[in-house]
Amino acid sequence: MYLQDLYTSEVDDKPTLSVSEFACHISGCSAVFSALEEYEHHYNSLHRHVCCSCRRSLPSARLLDIHIQEWHDSLFTILAQRQDMYQCLVEGCGQKFRTSKHRKDHLIRIHKYPPDFRFDKTKKDKGIRETKRLQQKDTNMEVVDDVCESEGVCEVMCGVLSDQPEQGESMETHVSEEEAACMAKPAATEEHAGLSAAVHGNECSSTETLKPRYSYRVPSTVCFGHGSIRGFRGRRGRRK
Amino acid sequence: MWRLNKVRHKAGRQGDSLEELRLKRREHEKALRQARRDRQLVSKRLLLTEDEEQSEVTMDTTSGEQDVVSLFHKLQHSGPEREAHLKALSKALRDPSAQLTFIKQENSMHLLVGLLTGSDAQCRLQAVQCLHKLSHSPHTNVAPACLPATPYLLTYLSGQSTKFTELCLYTLGNLCPDSDAVKEKLLAQGIIPALASCIENQRYNLAVVEAVGFTLSQLLQAKDAAEKIIPMVLASSLPSSLLSVLTPDPKFGLAPAIECAWCLHYLACSEYSRELLAHGALLQCSSLLLSLGGAVAEGNREEGLELLVCPLLRCVGNLLSICPVDSLSSQVGDVRLVVSLCALLQTYIHTQPALARETAWVLNNLTAHSSAVCSALLTLSLVPGLIQLLPFSQGINTMVLRVLANIAHKKKEFCVQLARLGLLSTLCATLKMADQEMVTLSLEVLFVLLVSRPQVADEFVRQGGVSLLEAIQYNSEGEMRQRAAYLLEHHLLSYPSDCTADNIPCS
Numbered sequence: 001m002y003l004q005d006l007y008t009s010e011v012d013d014k015p016t017l018s019v020s021e022f023a024c025h026i027s028g029c030s031a032v033f034s035a036l037e038e039y040e041h042h043y044n045s046l047h048r049h050v051c052c053s054c055r056r057s058l059p060s061a062r063l064l065d066i067h068i069q070e071w072h073d074s075l076f077t078i079l080a081q082r083q084d085m086y087q088c089l090v091e092g093c094g095q096k097f098r099t100s101k102h103r104k105d106h107l108i109r110i111h112k113y114p115p116d117f118r119f120d121k122t123k124k125d126k127g128i129r130e131t132k133r134l135q136q137k138d139t140n141m142e143v144v145d146d147v148c149e150s151e152g153v154c155e156v157m158c159g160v161l162s163d164q165p166e167q168g169e170s171m172e173t174h175v176s177e178e179e180a181a182c183m184a185k186p187a188a189t190e191e192h193a194g195l196s197a198a199v200h201g202n203e204c205s206s207t208e209t210l211k212p213r214y215s216y217r218v219p220s221t222v223c224f225g226h227g228s229i230r231g232f233r234g235r236r237g238r239r240k
Numbered sequence: 241m242w243r244l245n246k247v248r249h250k251a252g253r254q255g256d257s258l259e260e261l262r263l264k265r266r267e268h269e270k271a272l273r274q275a276r277r278d279r280q281l282v283s284k285r286l287l288l289t290e291d292e293e294q295s296e297v298t299m300d301t302t303s304g305e306q307d308v309v310s311l312f313h314k315l316q317h318s319g320p321e322r323e324a325h326l327k328a329l330s331k332a333l334r335d336p337s338a339q340l341t342f343i344k345q346e347n348s349m350h351l352l353v354g355l356l357t358g359s360d361a362q363c364r365l366q367a368v369q370c371l372h373k374l375s376h377s378p379h380t381n382v383a384p385a386c387l388p389a390t391p392y393l394l395t396y397l398s399g400q401s402t403k404f405t406e407l408c409l410y411t412l413g414n415l416c417p418d419s420d421a422v423k424e425k426l427l428a429q430g431i432i433p434a435l436a437s438c439i440e441n442q443r444y445n446l447a448v449v450e451a452v453g454f455t456l457s458q459l460l461q462a463k464d465a466a467e468k469i470i471p472m473v474l475a476s477s478l479p480s481s482l483l484s485v486l487t488p489d490p491k492f493g494l495a496p497a498i499e500c501a502w503c504l505h506y507l508a509c510s511e512y513s514r515e516l517l518a519h520g521a522l523l524q525c526s527s528l529l530l531s532l533g534g535a536v537a538e539g540n541r542e543e544g545l546e547l548l549v550c551p552l553l554r555c556v557g558n559l560l561s562i563c564p565v566d567s568l569s570s571q572v573g574d575v576r577l578v579v580s581l582c583a584l585l586q587t588y589i590h591t592q593p594a595l596a597r598e599t600a601w602v603l604n605n606l607t608a609h610s611s612a613v614c615s616a617l618l619t620l621s622l623v624p625g626l627i628q629l630l631p632f633s634q635g636i637n638t639m640v641l642r643v644l645a646n647i648a649h650k651k652k653e654f655c656v657q658l659a660r661l662g663l664l665s666t667l668c669a670t671l672k673m674a675d676q677e678m679v680t681l682s683l684e685v686l687f688v689l690l691v692s693r694p695q696v697a698d699e700f701v702r703q704g705g706v707s708l709l710e711a712i713q714y715n716s717e718g719e720m721r722q723r724a725a726y727l728l729e730h731h732l733l734s735y736p737s738d739c740t741a742d743n744i745p746c747s
Contacts, residue, residue, distance in 0.1 A: 031361070037403070042361035044401040057359075060398035091398070092433025092476075112428045113391050118357050 028055075062091065063119055070100070071123055089113075089120060284414040285454060286376045287407060289369075292331065305341040307332045312345050315355070326355065326366035333373035342374070343385040353389050368393075368407045375414035383418035390415070391429050397438045405438070406451045413455035416462070423462060427469065431459070436476040439485075446492040449485050453499025456482075460506035470510045479507065479519045486528055494544050501525075501551035508558040522559040522571040525552050530573075533580020536587050546595055549584065553598045560605035568610055575616045578606065582622045589629065593636065600629075600639035607646035614647040614654060623647070623661050630666050633675070641670070641681045648688045655692035664689065664700050671708045676717060683712075683723045690731045697731055706732055 024031045024039065026047050033039040046057050049064040053072045058064040066087055069076050079085055084096040086103040090111050097103040100122050107113040107120065311329045315322060332338050342348050355367040371389055374382055393408040412431065415422050435452050442448040456478065459469050473479070482504055488497040504525070508516055516522075529552050536545065563571050581603050588596040606613045617623055629640045644663060648655050663685075670682040686705075690697045700706075709732070712724035 038362065041365060041401045041404060044399060045361040045364055045404070046359065048400060059395050062398060063395070090430035090433070091437055092430055110428065111391075111430065112425045114388060117391060119395060 059119060063089065089117075283458075284376050284417075285410050287372060287410050292334075305335075305338050308338045308342045309345065312342065312348055312351070315351060322355070323360070323362045323366055326363060326370060330366055330369040330373055333370055336378055339374055339377045339382050340379055343382055349385055349388050353392065356389060357392055365401075365404055365407075368404060368411065372407050372411045372414070375411040380418050383415045383422050386411075386415060387422065387425055390426060394426075394429055394431060394434045397434045398441070402445055402447060405442070405448055409438070409448070409451035409455050413451070413458045416455070416458040420464075423459070426459075427472075431455075432469070432472045432476055432478070436478045436481065439481045440477060443481065443485060446485075446489060446496045450496040450499050453482070453496060453503055457499060457502045457506065460503055465506070466510050466512075470507060470512055474507065474512055474515045479504075479516060479521070483519060483521060483524045486524060488548065494542070494548050498544070498548045498551070501548055501555065505551040505554045505558075508555045513558060513562055517559060517563060517571065522556065522563060523573050525555045525559070526572050526577050527574065528552060529556060530577045530580045533577075533583045537580070537583035546588070546592060550595060550598070553584075553595070553602050557598065557602040557605050560602070560608075565609045569612060572606070572610075572613075575612055576620070578603065578613060578616050578622060579620060581606075582625055585629070586625060589632065589636065593632075597635045597639055600636055600643065604639055604642045604646065607643050611650045614650045617643075617647060618654065618657050623658065623663075627662055627666050630670055637670070638675070638677050638681060641678065641685065645681060645685045645688070648685055648692075652692040655689050655696060659689055659696045659699060664696070664705070665703055668703055668705055668708055671705075671712065676720070679712065679715070679720060680723075683720070683727065687723075687727060687731075690727065701732060 021032050021034050022039070024033070024042060024047070026043075029047070031042055033042065045059075049058045049061055050056065051058065051064060051067055051072070053068070056067065058067055066089065070086065076085060080098070084098050086097040086100050088095045088097070088103060088106060088111075090107070093111070095106065097106060100120075104115075104120060104122075107117065108115055113120075308329065311325050311332060314325045315329065329342075333342060352367050352370055355363045356371070358364065358367075371386060371393070374386055377383070390412065393412055396408050397405060399405055412426065416426065435456055439449055439452040442452075456473070459465065460473065462469060482500040485500055486497055486504075488494045504516070504521060507513065508521065529549070532545065532549055532552070535542075536549075560568075560572075569575075581599055585596050585599045585603070588599065607617070617626075623644070626640050626643060630637045644658065648658055667682050667686055667689075670678050671686075673679060673682075686700070690700065706728065709724045709728050713721050713728075715721055715724070
């Protein structure tokens with residue numbers, strides 16, 4: 001009884017908030033606010049330290065600098081072949097490593113970081129994750145360990161915050177805006193803008209082709225092969 | 241093992257089992273006392289939003305626990321109601337038993353961490369609210385359950401969202417005292433550099449500064465802080481940051497300065513306090529104390545002022561004790577600090593006797609090696625006020641007497657001045673006190689005074705001091721008797737033992 005009242009009272013509350021709502025002005029972000037404080041927090045959390053090349057949002061200026069260096073700086077890639085260039089993410093540590101794997105091991109061993117720290121993605125995960133992102137957004141399996149990679153801050157790129165079934169179409173419009181935005185930037189983004197556009201293009205066309213999607217609309221008896229086992233296992237675990 | 245105990249219990253004699261019971265009860269009481277002490281020492285802060293402060297936690301525990309479980313299930317589905325569910329969860333988690341229920345749910349922390357780092361800023365805020373409530377738990381096994389969130393909380397300290405950063409800081413600060421494992425992890429994850437850069441970048445955001453001060457003070461109060469934590473803190477930019485925010489902002493209030501002053505105190509009473517001297521801590525703290533004392537003297541009764549005065553006094557007192565004598569004058573700065581200290585002393589003597597005692601202690605440390613300070617006390621007419629404090633108890637009179645002894649030890653002229661200001665007659669009163677320490681100190685001071693000038697000895701005899709010393713010769717303490725005898729023989733020898741105030745031969 002009490003819980004029902006809790007739910008219904010919240011539903012009742014919602015209409016009274018919409019007196020003076022305003023939206024985030026960042027292109028591609030569909031967030032809406034009713035208070036300035038809310039907007040400030042949203043902006044500071046998700047739009048402040050954004051990589052202009054891949055539109056990823058990082059939590060701090062330092063992590064953004066490291067990201068740009070490691071992902072979008074060709075000089076870094078060249079130097080990294082000969083010397084230790086990967087910085088430890090913990091401020092004040094100062095150590096550098098030859099590969100991101102070494103750095104990750106250091107973070108886990110010395111700094112007791114979790115192995116799935118969300119702000120230390122390796123570059124080669126990038127492609128895989130972007131294709132997965134669309135599929136796994138509106139699942140209820142997000143809590144499973146290895147699926148959590150999709151729940152990264154890169155999702156803010158497209159501002160898709162609700163589980164709309166028409167995700168395919170809305171993605172396309174956002175992509176074109178961003179592509180334009182990316183292209184306009186004079187920074188060293190030549191190949192990456194092209195690459196991300198290509199990936200986006202792949203995804204949007206995938207709505208026609210048969211690609212595994214972890215959507216709640218999928219019947220529970222269907223099995224898509226290797227990747228889906230995780231999803232099903234997670235679903236079973238949710239039963240309490 | 242247990243079976244043996246059981247058998248022994250049944251077969252044991254009456255006396256044995258009683259003894260065991262007594263032992264068990266003693267152990268139990270000891271554990272209770274320790275727990276009570278720990279609870280008092282461990283302080284946690286709970287930051288509440290405005291509507292949270294107004295609404296009370298009215299639901300009973302069982303429904304609260306059920307709420308938590310159902311909310312947790314609801315949160316596993318994404319959707320626009322997630323934020324509302326999180327808000328409800330945060331409210332439910334104010335209840336300690338609900339906190340336990342939550343952490344026992346499988347993957348609950350994982351879910352919370354996912355929301356903490358997700359792409360919805362409001363969900364992030366509500367998730368950190370939930371973590372904050374969990375960190376405030378009185379149960380010690382809740383803090384280790386929150387460990388998966390700490391690397392993210394630390395990462396977010398370099399963010400720009402004030403409320404969010406505050407909550408991260410208070411959550412981290414609440415987690416520190418609960419277990420050594422938690423502290424170890426936080427240190428390994430770089431909490432000290434994170435705090436250092438946070439306070440540096442957000443120096444003008446006083447709410448964040450206050451939160452950093454709180455978190456740092458929690459770390460510094462750890463039992464083994466001296467081994468690992470304090471050296472790391474001193475090596476960072478934290479000491480200079482703490483000193484730079486020490487002066488309270490009149491609009492914001494005293495809280496940030498209070499937190500930072502306590503951090504400085506924990507650093508100053510460690511074995512590495514010399515490094516604080518190098519940062520100019522003594523100068524900064526004494527000048528702040530000077531202005532605070534002045535404000536108090538003018539009648540400023542701002543609430544909480546003594547919360548700032550206390551750590552500052554302790555800082556100054558401790559730093560004075562390790563300060564090299566030759567750099568004392570440059571480190572202390574304006575010698576009129578003594579005016580402020582005496583004003584504080586007079587203000588707190590009735591309301592906060594413990595604080596008054598600490599003020600007197602600082603005065604003692606100041607006067608110990610500095611003639612300039614002693615001279616200032618005399619020239620600024622502060623001594624009569626001090627002399628009047630000698631009848632007070634609670635450790636204040638002994639400390640004040642030490643101050644006067646310090647003055648007397650410096651120069652003979654000072655002794656004469658002290659005698660003129662009425663110290664001799666007061667000593668006649670203190671020599672009769674029951675407090676042995678007072679009597680010992682009085683004899684010491686008397687000795688210094690008597691050897692300074694013959695006129696002082698005259699005056700003492702005139703006031704009937706000889707009979708007082710004679711009375712001390714019946715004191716239970718052997719040393720006391722010896723001292724009194726010594727004084728009588730060597731410095732009051734020329735006078736017959738039965739002389740009174742009336743018939744002293746003129747000298």
